[in-house]
Amino acid sequence: MARLGKRLQCIHDLVNDHSIIADIGCDHGLLCIALIESHTAIKAYACDVANGPLDRAKEAIRSAGLQDRITPMLADGIAQVPPEADTIIIAGMGFETIRKILLEGRNRWGNGRTFILASHTDVEDLRRFLSDHHFVIDDERIVLERHYYQIIKAHHDEEARSLTEDEILFGVYAKNEKLFLSYWQKEKKKCEEILRKMPSSHERYPSVKQRYLRIESMMQR
Numbered sequence: 168m169a170r171l172g173k174r175l176q177c178i179h180d181l182v183n184d185h186s187i188i189a190d191i192g193c194d195h196g197l198l199c200i201a202l203i204e205s206h207t208a209i210k211a212y213a214c215d216v217a218n219g220p221l222d223r224a225k226e227a228i229r230s231a232g233l234q235d236r237i238t239p240m241l242a243d244g245i246a247q248v249p250p251e252a253d254t255i256i257i258a259g260m261g262f263e264t265i266r267k268i269l270l271e272g273r274n275r276w277g278n279g280r281t282f283i284l285a286s287h288t289d290v291e292d293l294r295r296f297l298s299d300h301h302f303v304i305d306d307e308r309i310v311l312e313r314h315y316y317q318i319i320k321a322h323h324d325e326e327a328r329s330l331t332e333d334e335i336l337f338g339v340y341a342k343n344e345k346l347f348l349s350y351w352q353k354e355k356k357k358c359e360e361i362l363r364k365m366p367s368s369h370e371r372y373p374s375v376k377q378r379y380l381r382i383e384s385m386m387q388r
Contacts (some may be wrong), residue, residue: 169201169231174258174285181283181306181320182207182254184260189214191245191268192259196224196237203236212252245272253278258318262292266334269296276323281305283320284338291336297321304339309346317341317351333351336378337385348386355382363366 193213204209306320358379
């Protein structure tokens with residue numbers, strides 16, 4: 168059985184049973200292998216833009232004996248993913264890359280398709296993007312694996328309501344996570360450090376100050 172770290176295990180646990188998944192940026196292919204071995208997914212597409220990671224995934228798939236269930240694909244994004252894939256996983260990259268992948272693959276947004284997104288950067292910007300483009304956030308998780316990661320599960324719906332500013336910053340469901348307070352304590356301390364070193368005349372000072380005050384207000388509720 169493939170062994171996953173905390174971040175990939177969390178992504179695994181968000182996938183619905185009997186899914187057909189496409190893992191964008193599959194790297195070593197372990198997530199696809201684990202999803203098939205746990206019988207969570209019935210079929211998988213391991214996608215990567217580079218031959219090196221894809222070769223590693225192919226070797227891992229062969230070693231697991233899952234060539235008939237997992238299809239490696241040299242693909243730049245989701246536009247080339249077969250329509251039968253009902254769950255798209257985009258993890259291990261920053262917001263701008265995720266944004267680009269989603270926009271270039273708009274033809275894969277519909278039909279009740281699930282998206283599991285884990286951005287290394289600018290998670291608030293990702294939530295704002297999802298809100299602006301009519302996605303519904305279905306679940307959120309916070310994982311600590313050397314760094315904190317926020318993982319979002321969503322689907323597209325033209326009737327989706329817009330998120331509030333608090334939901335964009337703090338999440339829709341993330342407050343239920345046991346690491347929520349420790350994550351935001353860390354973010355508050357980070358703001359304090361920046362404000363202590365940054366001149367009040369600096370152009371970024373007001374936005375950092377506002378972020379600090381919003382975190383402080385949330386933690387006092």
